[in-house]
Amino acid sequence: MKTAKQGNQLIVLDETNRSSYQRIYEDGKKGLLECPVCSEKVRLFLGIEKDPYFQHNYTKHSNCTDPEIEEQTAADLIVREVNGFRIPTSNVITKTKNSGTFKTAKAVAYLPPFISNEKNMSTIHSPYIKALSDANVFLDANQAEAVVHPNGALLVLAGAGSGKTRVLTARTAYLLTEQKVEANRIMLVTFTAKAASEMKTRLLNYPNIVKSQINRLVTGTFHSIFYRILAHHFPEKWNSKKLLNIEWQRRQILKDAGREQDLDEKEFAYDAALQQIGYWKSSLLTPKQVKAETNWDEKVLFLYERYEQFKRQKELFDFDDMLTGCYQLFQEESDLLERYQNRFDYFLIDEFQDVNKVQYELIKMLSAVKKNVCVVGDDDQSIYAFRGSDPQYIRYFERDFPQAAVVHLSENYRSSHAIVETANKIIAANKHRRPKQMHAQFANNHEPVLFFPEDEEEEATMIVTDISEKIVAGADPGDFAILFRTNTASRAVFERLTTSSLPFKIDQDIDSFYERFIIKSMLSFLKLSLNEDDQNAIANILPSLFLKQSIITDIKAESILNDCTLLECIGRIKTSFSFQEKKLKKVAPVIRSVVAKPPLAAIEKIEKELGFQEFLKKRGNEGNQWDKGSDDIRDLKVAAKNFTSIRDFLDHADHMAAMNKEMKQQSKQRKNAVTLSTIHRAKGLEYKIVYVIGTVDGSIPHDYALESLRAGDSDPLEEERRLLYVAATRAKEELFLSIPQNRRGKKANPSRFLTSIRY
Numbered sequence: 001m002k003t004a005k006q007g008n009q010l011i012v013l014d015e016t017n018r019s020s021y022q023r024i025y026e027d028g029k030k031g032l033l034e035c036p037v038c039s040e041k042v043r044l045f046l047g048i049e050k051d052p053y054f055q056h057n058y059t060k061h062s063n064c065t066d067p068e069i070e071e072q073t074a075a076d077l078i079v080r081e082v083n084g085f086r087i088p089t090s091n092v093i094t095k096t097k098n099s100g101t102f103k104t105a106k107a108v109a110y111l112p113p114f115i116s117n118e119k120n121m122s123t124i125h126s127p128y129i130k131a132l133s134d135a136n137v138f139l140d141a142n143q144a145e146a147v148v149h150p151n152g153a154l155l156v157l158a159g160a161g162s163g164k165t166r167v168l169t170a171r172t173a174y175l176l177t178e179q180k181v182e183a184n185r186i187m188l189v190t191f192t193a194k195a196a197s198e199m200k201t202r203l204l205n206y207p208n209i210v211k212s213q214i215n216r217l218v219t220g221t222f223h224s225i226f227y228r229i230l231a232h233h234f235p236e237k238w239n240s241k242k243l244l245n246i247e248w249q250r251r252q253i254l255k256d257a258g259r260e261q262d263l264d265e266k267e268f269a270y271d272a273a274l275q276q277i278g279y280w281k282s283s284l285l286t287p288k289q290v291k292a293e294t295n296w297d298e299k300v301l302f303l304y305e306r307y308e309q310f311k312r313q314k315e316l317f318d319f320d321d322m323l324t325g326c327y328q329l330f331q332e333e334s335d336l337l338e339r340y341q342n343r344f345d346y347f348l349i350d351e352f353q354d355v356n357k358v359q360y361e362l363i364k365m366l367s368a369v370k371k372n373v374c375v376v377g378d379d380d381q382s383i384y385a386f387r388g389s390d391p392q393y394i395r396y397f398e399r400d401f402p403q404a405a406v407v408h409l410s411e412n413y414r415s416s417h418a419i420v421e422t423a424n425k426i427i428a429a430n431k432h433r434r435p436k437q438m439h440a441q442f443a444n445n446h447e448p449v450l451f452f453p454e455d456e457e458e459e460a461t462m463i464v465t466d467i468s469e470k471i472v473a474g475a476d477p478g479d480f481a482i483l484f485r486t487n488t489a490s491r492a493v494f495e496r497l498t499t500s501s502l503p504f505k506i507d508q509d510i511d512s513f514y515e516r517f518i519i520k521s522m523l524s525f526l527k528l529s530l531n532e533d534d535q536n537a538i539a540n541i542l543p544s545l546f547l548k549q550s551i552i553t554d555i556k557a558e559s560i561l562n563d564c565t566l567l568e569c570i571g572r573i574k575t576s577f578s579f580q581e582k583k584l585k586k587v588a589p590v591i592r593s594v595v596a597k598p599p600l601a602a603i604e605k606i607e608k609e610l611g612f613q614e615f616l617k618k619r620g621n622e623g624n625q626w627d628k629g630s631d632d633i634r635d636l637k638v639a640a641k642n643f644t645s646i647r648d649f650l651d652h653a654d655h656m657a658a659m660n661k662e663m664k665q666q667s668k669q670r671k672n673a674v675t676l677s678t679i680h681r682a683k684g685l686e687y688k689i690v691y692v693i694g695t696v697d698g699s700i701p702h703d704y705a706l707e708s709l710r711a712g713d714s715d716p717l718e719e720e721r722r723l724l725y726v727a728a729t730r731a732k733e734e735l736f737l738s739i740p741q742n743r744r745g746k747k748a749n750p751s752r753f754l755t756s757i758r759y
């Protein structure tokens with residue numbers, strides 16, 4: 001049904017402005033829409049696999065049908081029925097009255113046919129492989145070859161979903177049970193603690209493995225293993241009480257140092273500075289060895305020196321020191337190094353494409369004598385360059401272990417044929433990679449789907465609607481993952497899930513969008529329009545007015561002496577610059593003038609008249625290439641669009657910030673829930689159904705990669721393509737790529753990575 005009534009107005013969907021769909025959807029949820037035929041409540045269906053239409057809230061009781069929709073579905077949409085869902089095929093032509101208003105979802109087309117190539121399991125006549133298959137752990141010939149590989153270096157190179165983790169687990173079991181290696185002589189390194197614990201759990205299902213063996217395995221992340229070594233030898237120095245692991249404490253050290261350089265406490269991008277310091281440390285660069293190339297580098301280098309000095313004085317250490325400390329120790333004490341070289345017989349390393357310099361050097365040092373080192377990795381999944389990882393280490397491995405056997409795995413056991421082929425096509429465009437072509441083991445009727453929401457808000461609605469529909473049809477919430485490039489991109493989908501009844505979980509490091517520095521600053525202007533004496537809000541707007549925090553005492557004193565509001569006092573501040581004083585005088589009148597405006601108009605006015613853009617530009621120059629303040633404001637405007645009053649919008653922001661905290665708590669316990677995750681965090685994981693949001697230029701690839709490209713560096717762009725590859729290959733059965741038509745209030749272009757597929 002394409003028409004609905006709102007009061008006396010008739011809404012004809014195909015003749016309605018496309019950007020109003022989300023508002024109509026919200027109105028429907030509020031019960032403001034009616035069926036023009038039977039007057040029952042209706043709401044707008046805004047999903048993926050069907051074009052928008054009005055549906056009766058209580059379809060069971062409604063005898064009302066609309067010939068228009070039936071006619072359209074029958075004649076105009078070329079759809080395929082799969083499991084009760086109608087999926088538009090690639091050549092859908094939608095002949096609505098107002099053609100082009102809604103862009104129908106499309107399936108990826110022209111994929112090669114699926115040809116089953118069942119692997120010959122008997123190529124390796126090993127009783128162990130047979131025993132594994134009796135225990136339901138199947139290995140193909142190449143996997144088996146890696147598992148029973150004799151001593152020496154081994155490089156397992158493989159694409160996504162090819163069973164690398166399975167190989168590593170099976171090889172560990174093989175060493176324990178067949179080669180009778182003592183468990184504590186095996187070092188098994190994983191990328192996350194969770195991966196280590198999962199491997200241990202899986203090992204328990206392998207034949208003849210006992211729990212005590214698993215407990216004695218030296219396993220965990222690089223950090224946990226090497227920290228244990230340090231703590232064992234120098235328990236005083238490496239006592240966990242001395243670990244600097246709280247982010248705000250680390251930031252505070254930098255902020256204290258930054259004062260010496262006159263860096264603004266609130267404004268300078270200290271998070272990015274901490275990341276940069278971590279990058280230098282994992283690249284084994286001491287402050288003396290860093291060559292600062294930019295103004296930003298120079299500032300951060302200064303902070304790095306001070307940060308290290310502070311730790312030395314207070315005898316503290318951070319996570320990076322666990323690795324650099326061990327590296328230094330082994331370099332300085334050759335006896336100790338030798339002991340560890342003899343202490344371990346085998347090294348097994350997962351996710352090798354993401355090792356960084358210090359990790360690589362540590363493994364090289366330790367395995368130098370026995371050379372029994374097995375690494376598994378996929379250069380197409382190297383996504384941690386900002387932490388110093390580099391797929392080049394795979395090449396270095398071949399150089400440093402020239403006798404290494406190389407095993408290639410090219411069967412994908414995770415994803416359907418259509419997903420594997422789509423991912424193959426996407427990644428093939430990278431120039432710096434080892435060519436490989438993955439083969440799927442099964443096909444289904446779900447070609448990856450591209451869908452075209454109007455903007456981020458509608459994107460969130462469409463995804464949540466689609467998930468709800470699939471859950472009603474029998475899917476489990478745990479089957480779904482919604483993946484995004486950066487945390488900020490998850491705002492709308494978080495909000496939509498929060499107001500749905502769907503259980504979902506988020507990463508612990510996803511902070512609320514409304515807690516971001518720039519957002520808080522802009523929202524504080526709005527808060528002051530409602531309460532001119534809001535002290536926190538005054539403190540939050542100071543950086544954007546180029547005022548130091550210390551001025552707050554003067555503002556308060558002025559307010560008491562002259563009996564005026566804190567906001568008014570801003571206009572009385574004396575600085576030595578007349579242009580600045582002139583601007584400060586405008587603050588109160590501008591804020592007062594926005595009180596009755598809708599939040600979007602208020603934000604635009606503040607931005608324009610109080611020089612907010614100037615402030616953002618200055619901030620943009622502070623070297624933080626990932627998060628730009630101006631992008632935050634654009635995101636905020638998208639969020640504000642659906643609110644008519646400042647108070648409602650501020651209440652919404654407070655509510656969402658509180659929900660973020662609560663959801664993080666709940667997420668720790670939640671098992672069967674929709675996963676909301678960055679692509680980075682989803683590495684190594686798999687889900688039946690995956691939605692990738694914001695598959696547009698600027699998001700994936702991220703703006704900073706496009707800027708690098710313009711400056712002549714294509715490496716970041718290749719890493720972004722790998723990110724999309726990782727995201728796509730997390731899906732087992734269904735993959736949805738969202739292409740919002742507008743992003744951050746501007747027209748968006750489909751990700752350039754999609755040019756290699758046809759739809």
Ligand SMILES: Nc1ncnc2c1ncn2[C@@H]1O[C@H](COP(=O)(O)OP(=O)(O)OP(=O)(O)O)[C@@H](O)[C@H]1O
Binds near residue numbers: 159686
């Ligand atoms: N020989 C096999 N037969 C059947 N299923 C397999 C086989 N090998 C692996 N699998 C399954 O395929 C999926 C992917 O395996 P695994 O996670 O080990 O791959 P991976 O190469 O580590 O993946 P990625 O690098 O993409 O995270 C898992 O569900 C695993 O159980």
